[in-house]
Amino acid sequence: MKNRKPIVETHALAIGYRSSGTVRTVAEDLNLQLRPGSLVCLLGSNGAGKSTLMRTLSGLQPALAGEIRIDERPLQTLKPVELAQKLSLVLTDRIDAGNLNAREVVALGRTPYTDWLGSLTRDDHSKIAQSIEQTGIAPLLDRHMHQLSDGERQKVMLARALAQDTPLILLDEPTAHLDLPNRVEMMRLLHTLARDTRKAILLSTHELDLALQTADELWLMHPNGTIMTGLPEDLVLNGAFEATFARSGFAFDRATGTFTIHQPKNNAQIYLEGPDKPLFWARRALQREGYGISRYRDVDCVVRVSEAENGFMAEIIFQNQLFKVASVQALIEQMRVFFVSNGEF
């Protein structure tokens, strides 16, 4: 992987804002590399600096210090049309597309390649058709941009970036306005694109779970202005992922790759065993109720879950007695009987 030449490379890059003599550094000493064929997700808390980095890499705002090289050339030496042939940018901000319809906006993606009259060649038309198909926006083409929902508009903007057909695509929160199936679809599309067309794709997102599943590499922006990069799995296992999102009140479970929202409210500990599916949902419901899930069997209560015709059943062993329940709700109610009457809640 490392022997592919990076399409973007930064050396000692500092990003941030200058205004009336004061400098606000958001992040510094960034040495980043983005390689063809990779989908990289940029993650960080609100205000960490994701948009600032995106805008700086795409030349929309100047770096405070250091260097950005795009395809081995310093960013500031690229003429606008050269930059537009190397890099496309999809922003989340509400765009002002005037009175253009979706078809015209997608066609604008070909501007860096057309003559001064803007005439489209057969190749341009084929790139446009391909990007429309990939993003599934055919039903929207004749509608004006201001008549589209946020999510629909976001897909049109992605189609425009795909029509621009650059080796590098930067997307600032491309899933922000999408519903779950469309978010999954978008991430899958971007992943496939990176793989099949050898594009380098960098996207910022708050979708930690989707990023963990789809990214070839994560860039984790820490509030202290540093960025850790690596394979998602390595960043989870070495604790960097957790450190980036550390907050009191919820914790990242490295074993399951999920955040534990509910902290145990009491000393009641339950040991769960059984097949993955019923185990997963029983654990989730018990944690929501504030029970601690133990890794050891020698606790107050052992629950053996299994799959049944209606989806779920469980045997509970509490104080050497056996109880049977046929739903997660019944399991929770039984727990209340045990632990509330025991004074543990």
Ligand SMILES: Nc1ncnc2c1ncn2[C@@H]1O[C@H](COP(=O)(O)OP(=O)(O)OP(=O)(O)O)[C@@H](O)[C@H]1O
């Ligand atoms: N124009 C500006 N001038 C000065 N500071 C700014 C400006 N825009 C943003 N900032 C500050 O820079 C920091 C990084 O902001 P940025 O928008 O890059 O964060 P982000 O990671 O994209 O956040 P979010 O997840 O909330 O979108 C924040 O502290 C923000 O207040």
